[in-house]
Amino acid sequence: MKEADNGATAPQEVVYGLLSKDIVPNLERRPDFLRPLTYEHFDVDPVNRDVNQRLLLQMVSPADKDGLILDVGCANGANSQMLVEAYTQQGIPVHWAGIDLDQAAIDTARQKVTETHLVDVNFMKGDVTNLHIIGNGKARKIFFTGIYHELQGKDEEGKPLKAKALEELLRVLEPGGELILVSAFTRESFNVRQNKEGEQVFDRGEFMRVARIRSAAMQKLNRQGDKNKTNFEVLTNDQVIENLLAAGFEVDPHVVMERANLTMESHRAIAEDKMYIKGAFQDMQDAEKVDMYSKREAYQQALDDAEAEHEGIIAKLLAKDPQAEMPELTYPRNISLFRARKPLTPLTAAESVPLAA
Ligand SMILES: C[S@@+](CC[C@H](N)C(=O)[O-])C[C@H]1O[C@@H](n2cnc3c(N)ncnc32)[C@H](O)[C@@H]1O
Numbered sequence: 001m002k003e004a005d006n007g008a009t010a011p012q013e014v015v016y017g018l019l020s021k022d023i024v025p026n027l028e029r030r031p032d033f034l035r036p037l038t039y040e041h042f043d044v045d046p047v048n049r050d051v052n053q054r055l056l057l058q059m060v061s062p063a064d065k066d067g068l069i070l071d072v073g074c075a076n077g078a079n080s081q082m083l084v085e086a087y088t089q090q091g092i093p094v095h096w097a098g099i100d101l102d103q104a105a106i107d108t109a110r111q112k113v114t115e116t117h118l119v120d121v122n123f124m125k126g127d128v129t130n131l132h133i134i135g136n137g138k139a140r141k142i143f144f145t146g147i148y149h150e151l152q153g154k155d156e157e158g159k160p161l162k163a164k165a166l167e168e169l170l171r172v173l174e175p176g177g178e179l180i181l182v183s184a185f186t187r188e189s190f191n192v193r194q195n196k197e198g199e200q201v202f203d204r205g206e207f208m209r210v211a212r213i214r215s216a217a218m219q220k221l222n223r224q225g226d227k228n229k230t231n232f233e234v235l236t237n238d239q240v241i242e243n244l245l246a247a248g249f250e251v252d253p254h255v256v257m258e259r260a261n262l263t264m265e266s267h268r269a270i271a272e273d274k275m276y277i278k279g280a281f282q283d284m285q286d287a288e289k290v291d292m293y294s295k296r297e298a299y300q301q302a303l304d305d306a307e308a309e310h311e312g313i314i315a316k317l318l319a320k321d322p323q324a325e326m327p328e329l330t331y332p333r334n335i336s337l338f339r340a341r342k343p344l345t346p347l348t349a350a351e352s353v354p355l356a357a
Contacts, residue, residue, distance in 0.1 A: 027220055033297050037277065039105060041269035043078040048269075051260040052079055055337050056143065059180050060086045064094050067140025067177075072128050072169070073147030074098030077109025080121070083143065088116040094140075095119070099126040099133070129155070129164040134172040141178045142169055148240070149185035150275055152232060166247035173342040179249065181338040187236045188257065189334050206332060213267075214280050216302035221294065223285045231283040237336055249340035256337040261330045264307055271299045 042048055056079060064087070071080045080098045087094050096119050098109050106123045115121045126133045128147065151161040169179055183189070191203040218224060225231075235243070237255050244251045262270070270276050274292055281287045281295045310329040317324055 026222060027294055027298060028301075029294075029297055033293050037272060037274035037292055037296060039075045039102075039273045039275075040108065041272040042266070043076045045266045045269045047260055047262055047266045049078065049082075051258050051335055052145070053082065054258050055182060055256065055335065056083060056145070056180070057086050059141075059143070060090060060092065061141075062090075062092055064140050065092050066094065067174070068095045068097065068138050070134070070139045070142045070172070071096070071098040072100075072126075072131075072142055072144050073150075074100050074109055074123065075102070075105045075146075077105075077112045077123070079143060079145060080109060080123075081113045084113055084116060084119045084121060088118045091118065093118040096121045097134075098123040099128070099131070101125065101127050128168060129161050131168045131172055136171055137174050137177075139172045139177055140174055141180065142173060143180050143182075144169065145180070145182035146184065148181055148183050149232060149234070150279070152279075162243060163247065166243060166249070170248050170342055175342055175344045177342050179244075179338075179340040179342075181240070181244070181340065182335060183240065183338075184260070184333050184335045185232065185234060186240060186336050187234055188255075188336060189234075191332070191334070210331060213299065213302045213306060216305060217295070217298040218281070218284050220298040220301055221284070221290055223287075223290070225283050226285045226287075229283040229287075232279055237338075240336075240338055244338065244340045248343070250343050251341075252339040254339075256339075258335050258337070260333045260335055262333055263331075264303065264329050267331050268300060268303055271296060271303065 060083065069083070069087075071077075071083070074080050077098055080096065084096055087096075096113075098106070098113070098121075100106050100109070100123075103125050106125050109123045113121050113123070124133055128144075129151070148162065148165070151165050154160050155164060173179065187202055190207040191205070192200050193203045195201045215225065241251050241253065241255075260266075271280070277292055277295050277299065280299060281290070284290075307329060314326045317326065
């Protein structure tokens with residue numbers, strides 16, 4: 001099925017959603033299962049807003065004065081709105097441009113983000129792997145949040161999309177201009193612990209809790225994971241730094257990390273986003289034959305089951321000890337912020353070295 005690429009409910013998606021009742025016979029649908037898939041729910045989620053505030057507001061700097069600031073992968077404009085307000089409150093005039101591949105998101109952002117007397121605002125459709133809409137060396141600072149992990153695979157010439165994007169971001173930055181890359185999908189997003197030998201190892205527990213929801217959702221669609229397909233490639237923070245260096249950036253080796261305790265509501269809000277749903281089912285058998293609405297419905301029902309299971313455990317614990325403090329069901333995530341800079345004089349990849357901490 002061809003997916004609507006503008007975030008709107010394409011007629012073929014609706015028809016496919018209805019027809020796929022035959023393909024996915026066991027899936028019971030809610031009456032509103034055809035509501036559009038949109039990033040809006042997560043955009044305004046309080047946990048997401050809180051972590052974005054903690055990470056991004058500290059990046060607003062007087063050195064940005066009169067520069068062009070880009071929000072690449074701006075979605076519905078929630079971060080743009082927060083940052084435009086911050087620049088205005090701090091008396092720093094800048095020019096603001098939000099860019100996203102999704103026309104529906106751009107339309108929402110245009111309505112949401114208001115210009116101020118210090119900040120003019122533009123939103124445009126654009127692809128980070130080909131930013132021809134922005135000239136060389138024009139941007140002072142680029143916010144690139146929650147999008148790097150979505151760049152999976154290679155272009156027709158075999159070039160990884162991640163490398164293409166970094167190349168473009170470097171091209172559009174002024175010499176000395178800064179890239180702020182935020183990712184919630186690195187290996188370190190799931191907890192790191194020390195093993196018996198004292199080595200830092202990735203704790204699979206948090207990862208597995210999310211993986212369980214994915215496989216439960218696939219079962220609801222009468223399907224399993226396909227071992228011949230790959231799911232998202234998840235990089236370590238060091239690999240992200242290596243990629244930035246290889247693209248020609250200078251990189252601050254100190255990665256800022258903030259923890260987001262995603263609640264059940266946050267998890268449900270993420271699962272309203274079509275990019276998330278696409279990624280969550282990417283490695284499912286016949287993934288392309290199942291429409292986005294059914295995938296979302298299955299995912300939300302898997303979350304219902306996880307919630308019911310948790311409530312069952314709580315009920316048993318309370319029966320034993322009515323005074324006991326009960327844990328909330330959360331999906332914690334570490335969010336990493338990388339700071340990189342375009343060198344004042346271009347470096348070859350071989351010359352490129354990390355900035356001193
Ligand atoms: C998960 S949202 C992140 C939104 C926001 N930046 C934040 O941090 O909350 C990712 C956004 O990246 C956009 N996106 C994905 N691939 C893109 C590309 N190649 N060029 C531009 N935008 C892209 C998606 O349309 C989506 O709006």
